[in-house]
Amino acid sequence: MIHRLLYVSTADPEMKPSALEQIISTAQRRNAALEITGLLVYTGSHFMQLLEGPKDAVEAVFDMICQDPRHSAIARLIAEPAPARSCPEWSMALQVIDAANDGPGHVFTVSNETLASFLPESMAADLRVLFQSFNTMKRDIVAAE
Ligand SMILES: Cc1cc2nc3c(=O)[nH]c(=O)nc-3n(C[C@H](O)[C@H](O)[C@H](O)COP(=O)(O)O)c2cc1C
Numbered sequence: 001m002i003h004r005l006l007y008v009s010t011a012d013p014e015m016k017p018s019a020l021e022q023i024i025s026t027a028q029r030r031n032a033a034l035e036i037t038g039l040l041v042y043t044g045s046h047f048m049q050l051l052e053g054p055k056d057a058v059e060a061v062f063d064m065i066c067q068d069p070r071h072s073a074i075a076r077l078i079a080e081p082a083p084a085r086s087c088p089e090w091s092m093a094l095q096v097i098d099a100a101n102d103g104p105g106h107v108f109t110v111s112n113e114t115l116a117s118f119l120p121e122s123m124a125a126d127l128r129v130l131f132q133s134f135n136t137m138k139r140d141i142v143a144a145e
Contacts, residue, residue, distance in 0.1 A: 008075050023070070052087065078126075082124065086123040
C-alpha cells in the first residue's frame with residue numbers, strides 16, 4: 001500500500017506566475033528523491049494537490065508545504081492508504097486551469113475538458129471526480145468569500 005494525500009488551499013493573491021515554476025522544479029527534485037508522485041492543479045486563485053508515496057515522506061513534505069507562505073487556508077481532504085499510485089509517471093505535474101476567466105490575459109489556462117483528458121488512465125475514480133469538479137468548487141469558494 002502507498003499513502004495518498006489530497007488537499008486544497010488558497011493561493012497568495014500576490015504570488016507571481018514565476019513562483020509556480022519555482023514550486024514545481026523544487027517539488028519535482030525533492031519528490032523524485034523521496035519516491036513521491038502527484039499532481040498540482042492551480043486555478044489562478046486556489047490549489048488542489050495530490051501527493052502519493054511512502055507515508056512518512058508524504059506527511060513530511062505536506063508539513064513543509066503547510067509552512068509555505070505562498071498559500072493559506074490549507075484543507076486536507078484525503079489522507080489514507082491506497083492500493084496503487086494514481087500518477088505513477090509524475091514526480092509532480094502542474095496543470096493551470098481557469099475556465100471562469102478565459103481571456104487574453106490567461107494564456108496558460110486550459111478548460112475543464114482539457115484537464116479531464118490530461119488526467120492519467122491510472123487515476124483513481126474518486127480523485128478524478130474531485131480534480132474535474134475543482135474549477136466549479138473554486139467558483140463556489142470565491143462566491144462565498
Ligand atoms: C502549492 C504548493 C505545492 C508544493 N508542492 C511541493 C511538493 O510537492 N514537493 C516539495 O518538495 N515542495 C513543494 N512545495 C514547496 C514547499 O512548500 C517548500 O517551499 C519547498 O519544498 C522548500 O524547499 P527548499 O527549502 O529546498 O527551497 C509546494 C509549495 C506550494 C505553495
